[in-house]
Amino acid sequence: GFGGVESLDYEVIENYAYRQEQARRGKLYVWYYVGVKWFFALLIGIGTGLAAVLINISVENFAGWKYSLTFRIIQSSYVAGFIVYTVINLALVFSSVFIITQFAPAAAGSGIPEIKGYLNGIDTRGILLFRTLIGKISGSIGSVGGGLALGKEGPLVHTGACIASLLGQGGSTKYHLSTRWLQVFKSDRDRRDLVTCGCAAGVAAAFRAPVGGVLFALEEVTSWWRSQLMWRVFFTSAVVAVVVRTAMGWCKSGKCGHFGSGGFIIWDVSDGQEDYSFEELLPMAIIGVIGGLLGALFNQLTLYITYWRRNYLHKKGNRVKIIEACLISVITSVISFGLPLFRKCSACPDSDVTSECPRPPGMYGNYVNFYCTKDNEYNDLATIFFNTQDDAIRNLFSAKTIHEYSAQSLLTFLAMFYSLAVVTFGTAVPAGQFVPGIMIGSTYGRLVGMFVVRLYKKLNIEEGTYALLGAASFLGGSMRMTVSLCVIMVEITNNLKLLPLIMLVLLISKAVGDAFNEGLYEEQARLRGIPLLESRPKNLMRKMTAKEACGNQKVSYFTRVVKVADVANILRTNSHNGFPVVDHTRTGETMVIGLILRSHLLVLLQSKADFQHSPLAVDMRSQSIPIRHSLSDFVKPVSSKGLSINDIHLSPDDLEMYIDLAPFVNPSPYVVPEDMSLTKVYNLFRQLGLRHIFVVPRASRVIGMITRKDLLFED
Amino acid sequence: GFGGVESLDYEVIENYAYRQEQARRGKLYVWYYVGVKWFFALLIGIGTGLAAVLINISVENFAGWKYSLTFRIIQSSYVAGFIVYTVINLALVFSSVFIITQFAPAAAGSGIPEIKGYLNGIDTRGILLFRTLIGKISGSIGSVGGGLALGKEGPLVHTGACIASLLGQGGSTKYHLSTRWLQVFKSDRDRRDLVTCGCAAGVAAAFRAPVGGVLFALEEVTSWWRSQLMWRVFFTSAVVAVVVRTAMGWCKSGKCGHFGSGGFIIWDVSDGQEDYSFEELLPMAIIGVIGGLLGALFNQLTLYITYWRRNYLHKKGNRVKIIEACLISVITSVISFGLPLFRKCSACPDSDVTSECPRPPGMYGNYVNFYCTKDNEYNDLATIFFNTQDDAIRNLFSAKTIHEYSAQSLLTFLAMFYSLAVVTFGTAVPAGQFVPGIMIGSTYGRLVGMFVVRLYKKLNIEEGTYALLGAASFLGGSMRMTVSLCVIMVEITNNLKLLPLIMLVLLISKAVGDAFNEGLYEEQARLRGIPLLESRPKNLMRKMTAKEACGNQKVSYFTRVVKVADVANILRTNSHNGFPVVDHTRTGETMVIGLILRSHLLVLLQSKADFQHSPLAVDMRSQSIPIRHSLSDFVKPVSSKGLSINDIHLSPDDLEMYIDLAPFVNPSPYVVPEDMSLTKVYNLFRQLGLRHIFVVPRASRVIGMITRKDLLFED
Numbered sequence A, B: 001g002f003g004g005v006e007s008l009d010y011e012v013i014e015n016y017a018y019r020q021e022q023a024r025r026g027k028l029y030v031w032y033y034v035g036v037k038w039f040f041a042l043l044i045g046i047g048t049g050l051a052a053v054l055i056n057i058s059v060e061n062f063a064g065w066k067y068s069l070t071f072r073i074i075q076s077s078y079v080a081g082f083i084v085y086t087v088i089n090l091a092l093v094f095s096s097v098f099i100i101t102q103f104a105p106a107a108a109g110s111g112i113p114e115i116k117g118y119l120n121g122i123d124t125r126g127i128l129l130f131r132t133l134i135g136k137i138s139g140s141i142g143s144v145g146g147g148l149a150l151g152k153e154g155p156l157v158h159t160g161a162c163i164a165s166l167l168g169q170g171g172s173t174k175y176h177l178s179t180r181w182l183q184v185f186k187s188d189r190d191r192r193d194l195v196t197c198g199c200a201a202g203v204a205a206a207f208r209a210p211v212g213g214v215l216f217a218l219e220e221v222t223s224w225w226r227s228q229l230m231w232r233v234f235f236t237s238a239v240v241a242v243v244v245r246t247a248m249g250w251c252k253s254g255k256c257g258h259f260g261s262g263g264f265i266i267w268d269v270s271d272g273q274e275d276y277s278f279e280e281l282l283p284m285a286i287i288g289v290i291g292g293l294l295g296a297l298f299n300q301l302t303l304y305i306t307y308w309r310r311n312y313l314h315k316k317g318n319r320v321k322i323i324e325a326c327l328i329s330v331i332t333s334v335i336s337f338g339l340p341l342f343r344k345c346s347a348c349p350d351s352d353v354t355s356e357c358p359r360p361p362g363m364y365g366n367y368v369n370f371y372c373t374k375d376n377e378y379n380d381l382a383t384i385f386f387n388t389q390d391d392a393i394r395n396l397f398s399a400k401t402i403h404e405y406s407a408q409s410l411l412t413f414l415a416m417f418y419s420l421a422v423v424t425f426g427t428a429v430p431a432g433q434f435v436p437g438i439m440i441g442s443t444y445g446r447l448v449g450m451f452v453v454r455l456y457k458k459l460n461i462e463e464g465t466y467a468l469l470g471a472a473s474f475l476g477g478s479m480r481m482t483v484s485l486c487v488i489m490v491e492i493t494n495n496l497k498l499l500p501l502i503m504l505v506l507l508i509s510k511a512v513g514d515a516f517n518e519g520l521y522e523e524q525a526r527l528r529g530i531p532l533l534e535s536r537p538k539n540l541m542r543k544m545t546a547k548e549a550c551g552n553q554k555v556s557y558f559t560r561v562v563k564v565a566d567v568a569n570i571l572r573t574n575s576h577n578g579f580p581v582v583d584h585t586r587t588g589e590t591m592v593i594g595l596i597l598r599s600h601l602l603v604l605l606q607s608k609a610d611f612q613h614s615p616l617a618v619d620m621r622s623q624s625i626p627i628r629h630s631l632s633d634f635v636k637p638v639s640s641k642g643l644s645i646n647d648i649h650l651s652p653d654d655l656e657m658y659i660d661l662a663p664f665v666n667p668s669p670y671v672v673p674e675d676m677s678l679t680k681v682y683n684l685f686r687q688l689g690l691r692h693i694f695v696v697p698r699a700s701r702v703i704g705m706i707t708r709k710d711l712l713f714e715d
């Protein structure tokens, strides 16, 4: 099933090139290395922050210009207004889908399942390329600006990860933008650390939630975690926060067009409800249950649709993808423009003093006067539908606007938007599910809130608070995150007092959702053939041993000194990426001396420098091994296919020669005895981020014991 | 060096008793087990929340009563007032130190180093006993209420951990408060999970910071982490937040005496500065540097003093400890009462409208009229010194009170309080360092703030914000936490806008502090002989192999069927806790069949049920092995000494018998080949929380390979 993916190697391959590199490098190099790591963290923060600012400014300007133009035109003609509105949306969506299909196919979707996979140890081809980065940024400007039912937050996470990975390889080699000087990160391990930083930076930039970013990286994406890394991730997030804040301060003076007043989701609900009574816990729990149900349903529906798309629709080529996206854009335009037309105008309430009613044209706020002719009327469906999503959410969260929406409008919107979100998911444009999720959740949350207000007749209940809880519940029910989501919700709404309530709702919605299916990202990853290893081993593993897991496989291995023809042959006849290397001791017994990677073998075959005529081993202890390779020869290029055995030409003479593999093996791969229970093997594999484990016979004797005391050294 | 401590076993010992237990247990048991885990999380939350409420109510009442009495008396006589004040403090401190020395010696200090050690894998004797819990709660009421320069937050973390551990063993066996029904947690692993929950609950309760609690447990104390656990820890923290909030709501009606108005640190600075300009980053960085320096100095001084106390002073017995604590109490009283006397009264500012000046007697707030005779005067030193620490901090953080303190008073207070905090640290009372740290930090922070106000002459600078940053910087410089501290600061001050600034200050102060020494808890743990394994392996390990780490130790091992006399002999002549067990194959070669723990051997020797006359092995494959032990026989009692070889009486007949160890060994301990680099061994040991690793010869062949694909199962 998982043909297209490769595993990453979190292990340090301690071959002789590595050891020589280590020996040559002094204390100074360690400092340099640490310095570059921090410098990169800084750059990732700045880059991701700027990307977020760019996307936000562009989207807000496109959308702002679109809405103000439409508003101006509908004063004279609805039909003309509708056409202009639809055409602008269509153009934006078309540009997005065109870029994605023609130029950066890996940039479609949210990218979070792929990033999750990467940090779990699986390399999906093309997700971290330079063109993916460009496609992601420009594509999400088009798709979000074009008013589709999707968000820009997921793509920002992917953007952050791309920036980090490109920095890690010192630029894009394909586009000749790389420098040797920055190429200090040669192992998958270092690159993964950078991508973790980038991922946190993306969340921090998307939600202006630095702590949420750190927790997201921690909870959702990394299967391993070290506290040094936490520290650096934290720094990156802080940098993002400062960059975004600076840019927004700069924009306040009006230099950024429509951006100044909206943009950058941050829905301050600090004027909301501060207190809650025990009777309210029941409706809140109900919100949690609804969130769990609707979230699980969302996952299931999108799973079916994505499955169908992958296997039928999108197989038909790029043209179908483009037509599909354009069709969905038109439908979205029709619904968001048409539905409010069917809704009667309401009279402005007298009580509300915080917002003007109806709001002046070209401004942001509640009470959108859409087609209403009278001066003190507004259209409640247009307030949420004919608006950017950020503004709609702000309106849904708003406190002190008790009677703004009718239940009928909210229900209509919920049904329509939910369907749109399901259908839009999986089209070939960059798409995030956070903001649509918040939209859906806050709609039913506000509905429940309206009900509660009527039922309990208390004054201190705010529907906006319920909308916020609804948003949390839907995200919890769909994405199944807990701590990070909670912190993100608190950070975007700037209201710490609601924390325990959000926690409660999340606990319920996640538990309900888990009863039905897995989280959105896990489901999508599975569908895309990304084999994520969960943190908990499966129950049936407890009864299996390591040997049983291997089945009756015949291990393909190499002897220490091996004929080039044999190497080529074995590499051609199977697709394994790692091979044991076996040597003979002087007493004639065999002995496993290490593991060799396919990629390293291919490097050796290509360079031919190590071929020898004699079938005798070189003496490893003598100082005379000629240094024919530096460590960088063995570095895998990021996200590109690398060498293949078919690319290498070997002459008949070459094939008759020998090669001594001993200097190139990883001398100490992790081993497990054959009857270790698979649970233990699983923990070992996952916690250490391994790629290969050798199953070996039981040891004949114990040379030594290692306990905590043997590992305590004073530096 | 580390004689008194034992390691914990995070490994599941898969001996035959375990496997039989597993086989007997059905699907229902798994549900029951999960259910109990969540139920315990709930109980831990409730218990810790209630303990926190109890401590806070008691402390606030003692302190409130003390201050109001003293204020009443000093209206007529200063001397009488001073004497009453001193005597009350002395009585409270005496009660605390008496309880600790006579009844619960393990409850002295903050307990965080020990808890850190526990979660790192080291069991310090007595820290999780029932008597420690009682001593901790009652002792910290005395020591905090008695006005010493220490806080109640560290002890609350310890309290939470104790509650969790006691629940885990189903109550206290010694005091006959246990039930069999709850004893489902038989492994160190489950108990450690519970203690992690308890630890987070403690932080959540101490600071009313649920997210901070989760992060504290994550960053500071656990060396391993699983996302299922995160989820449960999160739940516990949420429960604590609800319990504390409910109790405080109940107290608002005045049923809790003095508690209603103060207590439960939560310093709302949401009316503080919202914005900052670039010029301010420099003074803020300076605060970071000062914090790093003063924090590192604090760690160093307390290290010396603690060293001296452990090796000289406290060796002289409990009486010396009691005298010491009482002496410090008197000194503290003299300073806090006397120093304000030397300070001239200041006139109340006209501008301040938020607080009354001077504050009415018996109330909380700024502008304490101490001995000032005129009606519109106050004593600025008394405002911070002659006050509970919570109130003093509230006053230091307060915004819009620009001219309240003179630089001279702040400096005096800083010097005095810093010295008191250093001296008080390590006395035999429960003591936390959070609140004193915040006191110290906010004092110099406010000093810098006053300077900045004068320098930049801008209006939107608030000294209270600088005080907050100062507090963060000192804690960062001393404790070296980052993310969790940051979140705790945000949660206790309820101001999210300051997050990036707090981050910046923390980054600087931690970096500066790290240049001098380790964090407070690490230093203290080292001093107490708790061998923490850091998350990063030492550099020199890279060049060492596993075999070198073992030195030339001669491994003590057992053969599969062994004479009882030999077992007793080996157990008597060394103190190792784990031994390899070796068997002979039919071909006459030796083979390692597993690891046996000393504690299990002692159980076998004591029960004598497995002794046999013949030196032949039982056939493990036949169904006829009699079940002589259940899993619970092998469960280690929590925090008690357990069996010793000297407690077991063996008759000469017993000594001549044999015992077959095969059913009791852990059949698959982790093994490493002899020439694996020590870095890898370290990572294996730490990431998996191991206790013993076997160093074995290189394998002769590879039976199978395990890759990611072999570990993917559909349930």
Ligand SMILES: Nc1ncnc2c1ncn2[C@@H]1O[C@H](COP(=O)(O)OP(=O)(O)OP(=O)(O)O)[C@@H](O)[C@H]1O
Pocket (backbone or CB within 6 Å): A005, A006, A007, A008, A550, A553, A554, A555, A556, A557, A575, A576, A577, A578, A579, A580, A691, B705, B706, B707, B708, B709, B710
């Ligand atoms: N050298 C080998 N000899 C025999 N079987 C192997 C060898 N390497 C892997 N296998 C087995 O072949 C199956 C497919 O593994 P695969 O070849 O994809 O591993 P890999 O490519 O080395 O690792 P990955 O795909 O995770 O990068 C697995 O069940 C694995 O156990």
Ligand SMILES: Nc1ncnc2c1ncn2[C@@H]1O[C@H](COP(=O)(O)OP(=O)(O)OP(=O)(O)O)[C@@H](O)[C@H]1O
Pocket (backbone or CB within 6 Å): A705, A706, A707, A708, A709, A710, B005, B006, B007, B008, B550, B553, B554, B555, B556, B557, B575, B576, B577, B578, B579, B580, B691
């Ligand atoms: N069975 C053994 N035979 C020989 N040496 C051992 C054995 N077990 C441990 N050692 C070594 O003895 C030293 C002291 O270890 P110690 O006996 O304290 O381990 P332990 O008590 O089994 O584990 P811990 O103290 O961590 O609970 C270490 O260097 C260790 O490598």
Ligand SMILES: [Mg+2]
Pocket (backbone or CB within 6 Å): A005, A006, A007, A575, A576, A577
């Ligand atoms: Mg493969």
Ligand SMILES: [Mg+2]
Pocket (backbone or CB within 6 Å): B005, B006, B575, B576, B577
């Ligand atoms: Mg020991």
